[in-house]
Amino acid sequence: MKIVIVLALSLLFSACSKDSLTPAEQGVLDQILLIANSDEPRELDPLLSTGSPEHNIHLALYEGLVTKHPKTLAIEPGVAESWSLSEDGRTYRFKIRDEARWSNGETITASDYVWSWKRSLMPALGSEWGYLKYYLEGAEAYHKGETDDFSSVGVKALDDKTLEITLVAPCHFFLQLLDHYSYFAVHPETILAHGAIDQPVSKWTLPENWVGNGPFALSKWVLNDVIETKKNEHYWDAANVKLNGVNFYPISDQQAEVRAFRSGKVHLTYSASLAIEKIPYFKKQPGNVLRVDPIYASYYYEFNTQKEPFNDVRVRKAFSLAIDRALLTERVSKAGETPSWSLVPPDPNGYEPKQYFNYDVVKAKQLLAEAGYPEGDGFPTVELLYNTNDNHRKIALAIQQMLNQNLGLQIELVNQEWKVFLNSRRDLEHDIARAGWIADYLDPSNFLEILVSDSGQNNTGWENNEYDHIIKQLKFTQDVNERRALFEQANKILATEFPVMPIYIYTDVNIVAPEVKGWYGNVMHYHPYNRVYLEAQK
């Protein structure tokens, strides 16, 4: 018995040793970056996966024809060392670099891209990103099964190292798309070794089978535990990759993520948001650990324009005018968000939407009176729907209070679990609903397309032919100034019709250990690991 007690105590004390290094400290010595990556990825096949956790991991495992500079987001060569564009703006020719290799050492060829893009467009594969390739000639018809002749699609291998892409029409932001993981190439032989070309459920992404072309290679994947990657020695720029590996931990709980950082389990957090109440604490910490950067994403509320009282534009406008966004971002959301007066955030390429309205309670009251609700009298109690999330709840509470104080209205908050929320919104069962949109590529059309009449993302019931026409025109306009004029026309319509109520521009809030170097904030939440390294603090 005594022996058992002694053994148990010695085990306890050996476990409680303070001498050993934390995983983060050990990571600095080994040059292994440890990241809290929010959620477990659904899939590591870039042609099938969706979501931010996958995006973060794909940045390690794959590389597109082009990449972006992590500070400026300027397009830079990736697998392709150069490219040219035809005079009519429709045909790109990419020169694939000779030293580009798969992680198994094989050479990357132009036909790998043709094969991969064919796979991504095959109807049976069911890629959710198929529509992003509709900019390519013939891609939409092929993806919709209207033809099974892939030679009609505008992607061809002219030789082993030359890829030709033909677009339906000039596309101003096409190079941006090539950095999206749905445009990446996958290794044909590996996929075919584990199933047919259009077989979506496959074991090829398991570590023992996986082949990719990024700076890091997949080495371990334990569900709900960790995804480990190690430096890919076959990567064309391996000499300049300083990290030996990146580990991703799927920590979905906001509080657990903070605890993981504070205890030295990870070097940086990577989830979409940090718990609001933790922000003041990290602001005070030394080493500038709290990184707050604006991101190309909008937080807004959607009105159900087919239902009273929001079928009256004056009511929608009154609501939009009665919200003190500055107070909301300063006192409630607290993460450095920018009050927003347009669905489209300003972007680094230079488009800044005009502000057509402001915080004006007097005008809001006047509009409400005109709509038949003087001082809010007779206004029905309406529901504000949001999905379960503490941050959303706090914002909804503040807006409820503002509308009550400023307009004398009663707003009922309704909280629904995520999938129930999505259904309610899609079926237009809501009065007002929370919404957010994170851009896939750096172009305002990304946001404006949401509200086109036939958009699957339009949860407002709002339809406007003029607006639809403008968005359609955008697809065929390449001139920068003309495009900006069209953006502004669309923006003006939204600020007249108010199908949505912009609230703020999201920020990317991360906690980053001071040891992490070469990690820059940017509006696309784009943090490639090629140039990141770890340096011990003196």
Place this chain on the structure above:
Amino acid sequence: MWRYTLKRILAAVPVLFTVVLITFVLVRVAPGGPFDEERRVSAQVLENLNKRYDLNLPIYQQFINYLAKAVQGDLGPSYKYPNRTVSEIIASSAPVTIELGFYALCFAVLFGSVVGVFSSLTPNTWRDYVPMSVAMIGICIPSFVLGPLLVLVFGIHLEWLPVSGWGSSSGDKLLPALTLGAAYAAYVARLSRGGMLEVLNQDYIRTARAKGLSEWQVISRHALRGGLRPVVAFLGPAAAGLLSGSFVVETIFQIPGIGRFFLQAAFNRDYTMILGTTIFFSFLIILFNLLTDLLQTWMDPKLRQASSRK
């Protein structure tokens, strides 16, 4: 005894079937499907996805197909993790949950019994009141409060123990096991104290003392077997509760156990995963209750005779 055991095993089959049927219906009735996401997929992609997982078939056909495969051990592919089957996920995550539950149970039984027995030796004194008050607090504090508290003290302030993970660093199993087992340890302490007090007043204990045996011999040889019987009766529900209720602790400590998959499956509407984990947990609860009954029968001659008559 064997006939009784066999009867109990056979009785479990309709129970499991009912659990599967009710779960199957409930998950389908719940709003929201497995492929509902913020970025809505096109009708065509949705059709492809439904076809891939046979969700385009009538619901009764889906149920029959599911049952036919499940009895052969095929629980289908996970919708959330399409490159893994539900059976693979259960096979890789269940051992983690079982290991966590085992440590928690060991802690609960050992710690709870010792505290309960010592309390019962000096009833209604401070040596009884203090541990029993602590036990009451242990029962009242939920694991989602206790876990972060332990992490804050031992993980962040003292830096003695890791705050998350499983098996990746030394000592990372201690805090989860303590958190999970704390409430059960408190129950065990109260049960063993009550059981011991009852036994210590029995005639045969007085006889043993009268024969001149030391207090230690009286307790260890005579009182413990009877006094700890309520603890043994509690073991089955405790084991089942520890295994099926581990998801909170697994979430707090980021442990890749089956509890987290169970929880996430419900949020993701991962139908096959919900059904697979429900079957797994139902099976465990039935198994542990059966084992407890058998153990109690073995320990109690009266029950043994009754079961052999059944």
